[in-house]
Structure formats: C-alpha cells, structure tokens
Amino acid sequence: MPDLQPLIYARGLVKRFGSFTAVDGIDFDLTRGEAFGFLGPNGAGKSSTMRMIGCVSPPTGGELSILGMDPVAQGREIRARLGVVPQEDTLDVELTVRENLLVYGRYFGLPRDVIRERTAELLEFVQLSDRAADQVEPLSGGMKRRLTIARSLINEPDILLLDEPTTGLDPQARHLVWDRLFRLKQQGVTLVLTTHYMDEAEQLCDRLVVMDGGKIVASGSPRSLIGQYSTPEVLELRFDPADHDQAAEKVAAVPTERREVLADRILLYVADGETALAAVHGLGLEPVTSLVRRSTLEDVFLRLTGRQLGD
Amino acid sequence: MTAVTGSLAARQLRFWLTDYRRTWRGSIFSSVLSPVLFLSAMGLGLGTLVDAHSKARLGVSYLEFLAPGLLAATAMQTAVGECTYPVFGSVKWNRTYQAAAASPLRPADIFHGHVLFCTLRLVMNCTIFMMVAALFGAITSRGAVLALPVAVLTGLAFATPIEAWAVTRTRDSSFAMIYRFGMIPMFLFSGTFFPVSQLPSWLQPVAYLTPLWHGVVLCRALSLGVATAGTAVGHIGYLAALAIAGIVAGNRAYRRRLYV
Numbered sequence: 001m002p003d004l005q006p007l008i009y010a011r012g013l014v015k016r017f018g019s020f021t022a023v024d025g026i027d028f029d030l031t032r033g034e035a036f037g038f039l040g041p042n043g044a045g046k047s048s049t050m051r052m053i054g055c056v057s058p059p060t061g062g063e064l065s066i067l068g069m070d071p072v073a074q075g076r077e078i079r080a081r082l083g084v085v086p087q088e089d090t091l092d093v094e095l096t097v098r099e100n101l102l103v104y105g106r107y108f109g110l111p112r113d114v115i116r117e118r119t120a121e122l123l124e125f126v127q128l129s130d131r132a133a134d135q136v137e138p139l140s141g142g143m144k145r146r147l148t149i150a151r152s153l154i155n156e157p158d159i160l161l162l163d164e165p166t167t168g169l170d171p172q173a174r175h176l177v178w179d180r181l182f183r184l185k186q187q188g189v190t191l192v193l194t195t196h197y198m199d200e201a202e203q204l205c206d207r208l209v210v211m212d213g214g215k216i217v218a219s220g221s222p223r224s225l226i227g228q229y230s231t232p233e234v235l236e237l238r239f240d241p242a243d244h245d246q247a248a249e250k251v252a253a254v255p256t257e258r259r260e261v262l263a264d265r266i267l268l269y270v271a272d273g274e275t276a277l278a279a280v281h282g283l284g285l286e287p288v289t290s291l292v293r294r295s296t297l298e299d300v301f302l303r304l305t306g307r308q309l310g311d
Numbered sequence: 312m313t314a315v316t317g318s319l320a321a322r323q324l325r326f327w328l329t330d331y332r333r334t335w336r337g338s339i340f341s342s343v344l345s346p347v348l349f350l351s352a353m354g355l356g357l358g359t360l361v362d363a364h365s366k367a368r369l370g371v372s373y374l375e376f377l378a379p380g381l382l383a384a385t386a387m388q389t390a391v392g393e394c395t396y397p398v399f400g401s402v403k404w405n406r407t408y409q410a411a412a413a414s415p416l417r418p419a420d421i422f423h424g425h426v427l428f429c430t431l432r433l434v435m436n437c438t439i440f441m442m443v444a445a446l447f448g449a450i451t452s453r454g455a456v457l458a459l460p461v462a463v464l465t466g467l468a469f470a471t472p473i474e475a476w477a478v479t480r481t482r483d484s485s486f487a488m489i490y491r492f493g494m495i496p497m498f499l500f501s502g503t504f505f506p507v508s509q510l511p512s513w514l515q516p517v518a519y520l521t522p523l524w525h526g527v528v529l530c531r532a533l534s535l536g537v538a539t540a541g542t543a544v545g546h547i548g549y550l551a552a553l554a555i556a557g558i559v560a561g562n563r564a565y566r567r568r569l570y571v
Binding site: 079091093 | 408
C-alpha cells in the first residue's frame, strides 16, 4: 500500500533552543492530497515545526521523515520537492516580479524555458500578470504574499508549506489568498499550514492539530473537534461593564454545558441558543448585545487551553 | 559531490548576477573614476613633488611606485564593499538568503555563490584599474600582468573572513567600525603610499601582519619586475591561508545562521 505511506511522519518530535523547548514531543502524519493545519497562538511552536519540515532547522530529538527521507541527511533532496511560503516575505524587492520567479526557478535547476512557461501560468493564477515587469518593492502586502505563493509553486512541489499565510493582510487581501489556496487544494496539492486564524483553519484544513506550549492538545477535522470539544451553539452576551460581574454570577442559573466569563463577554455553551437567551431574559437580565452563533475552533481552543487565540 | 556543489553555488552566483544587472553601469563608472582621481592627484600631482626630492630613494617614479599599491588597495575596498552590507542585507533586510535556504541550495552553496561573485567583481575592478594605470603610463614591465591575480587573491583574503563574520551580525553598526578602524588605517599605513620602512619601528611589525601589506608589496615587486620566487611564495601563502581560513569559517557561519 505505497499510497498510504505518510508524506510526513513525526514521532516525539522535539526542538529546543538552549533551555527553551519550542516543540515538546509531537506526533503527526500527513497523507498525500490533504490540507493539514497547525492551529495555535503565537509561541505555540508552529513555526519551529514548519522550519523542521522545511529542512532548515535540525530537530533536537524524536523522529521526522519527509517524503520517506531524513531531513538532516537528505535536506537538499527533500527541499527540491517542497514549496515554502515563509511567515515573513523573503522576496528580492529590488528585482521585478518576473525576475523573482526566474531566480527562484534557477535555484531548483529548472531550464529557462520551463521557468518562463511556469511564470506565465503562476502569475496568471495569483492574478499578478499585469505586474510581471514591475519592481516588487511598491507592491501591496497582499500582492507580495501572492507572489510568494507563486514563487513557492515554481518547482511543482509535492508539499506546500505555508507559515501563517495571511497574517498581517487586510480582510480583502486575505480572502483573495484563501481563494487561491482553496483552488490549489481542489487541484490536489498537499498543503501544510500554520495559522492563528480559526476561520482560516476551518476553511482550508481537512485535518488539524491544536498546539499550545509546544504540545499538541487535540487533533481531528475542524468539524469533529468542534463536535468533541464544544456545543452546537454559543450564546454571547455583552453587558454594561458596570454590571458585567454581577450578571456573570446571575447567569449561572441558566442551564448550560459550559460557561466562559471573558473580560468583555460571557459565553454560554448550549445546544439551543435561543432557548438559553429566553432563560437569560427570564432572569430579568438585560444584556447590551446578544448573539447566537455556531461553535467555532476559537471555542475549541478556549476550552482546551483556557485562553483565546487572539489576532 | 564537488560537481554538485559547484553547480549549486553557480545557481547562487546567477542570483547575484541578476541582481548586479541593475547596478553595473554605475559600478563600472566608479571603478574607472576612482583610479583616475587617485592616480592623477597622488600619482601625478603629489608625485611631481616626491620625484623632485626622493626619486633616487624610491628608484622609480612615484606614479610607478603608487599604482601597484593602489591596485592591491582597490582589491581590498572591493572585497569589503561586497562582503559587508550586501551579505548582511541578504540575511537581515531582504532575507533572500533564507529564501535560497528553503530551496535545494545548502548554506555552503549560498556562501560559495557569493564568493564566486566577489571573485568576479575583483577581477573586473582590478582589470579596470590596471587598464587605467597603463593609460597613465604607470605600468612599465610586462610582468605587471601577474599583479592582477595577486590583487584578486588579496581581495579574497579580505572577502572570505569578512563575509564569514558579516553573516553572523545582527546589526549593521559593526560595519562602520570595519571601515573606520580597519580599512582606512590599512589603506593609509600598509605601504600603499610610502614604504613601511618609513613607519616608526614599533609599528612596522603591525603593518607586516596586515593582508594588504603582503598584497601591496608583491603587486609592486611584480609591477616593477623585481619579484623573487622566495618572497612571492611567502606573500601568496599568507594571503591564501587567510582566504582558506575564511572559507572554513564561512561554511560554519552560514550553516549556523541559516539552519536554526
């Protein structure tokens, strides 16, 4: 069953920087064609894991195999088959859009005519064809990100690694990037991404692991994680700051599966939000705003770590 | 294995050449202008005074004395220029080194690619210098052509150790120190403008330790046709040892910086 052999296989993977343990013994597998996510707050160990997979950071301990090879001994061979979108842009801003792809294609030893052909296709794909001859420097953040994605595809990689692909982008630019990544996924490209945006993870990932403090605290599909760790609906209540603490005590009388009192909101985890809201009103409480919504990965994360993911 | 390393380093060399395509005109203009200014002001202008008083002591015209010294100094300046800010910028500002490290290139390939580019720039600048010097009539012997590879080697004796150090830097303030307290004193006191024997006797051994002095003395001996095999081997050995030590240090420094 060669098809079932994992593209990436990690057992007890550890990365330490001096006395600081960034990745603390994690296990995961990745199979061909799936979109796999590492979800967690800043400092959870996501980027360190990505750098180990990218063969630019030797693991301190544990087992790691990528495309059936050893990342330390066969880094060059593995990297030839990876595409990498790093967290910070690494474009040569003094060169043009096209030159950036040319230089990168040469790194992979591709012939000039192959690079030219792929450059045209990739710039079309990321909607930058009209900027091909322009210098990179003045491009917007979203355009640079899309160019980085195009660059990462120049070698037709087996696995595409994306480290926080939309961090720092405005919502419109972010949606454009998501749309392109979703198309890649539809085309069967294997994606590995890290994110601290729950909506990004929910939209793009077939399967994800939730990381916190260098450890994996849960894993599964977004839907199964929500089903396992949260309720179908959430009632969000916002009270006048002066009444917040008192309301938090009173609202405890409403039957819920779980209750989270945040600094600015109270979250009630229930099967039916409207029924819970009626019960809140029945107690004589008057929230300034109330919102019934479906559970998200944010709620899963809150449940698992007691903290919010944050932006 | 060596062939593979060579071809991977060549990929990084092509990156630098693509980069250089934007700036080559200005760069060549200053490579021509600088020797014209120095040779006319110091070689001809100041040289008239020097020759009137000390031609017997130097044995040749001041212009002929100065030109090979400036050739070696040009190599040093080229090397320091190419191996400080461009290297630092690639790892810190633009992060193009990190981009290359995510490709099949290994840190050593990225390093060697830049050393190849430096070598090319040294050959260019030293060749331009010699052509200008020849037009000034500062080169009189045929053996002077041998000063060209020696000047390039002098440049590499600076290039590889400086590059190994520059890639480890986290701030660019260190480079101003190299210019002020390294390059300029060497330029002035390593025999380029006057023989080191004119220095106070306690300072002379310091001058002998500088790579520039070895480059200046050998370039000058070759240019004036008075080099001997024995001294040539000594100078070349010293310069080559520094260049090789820089390669070894750079292989390690690049790996430690790019593989964290």
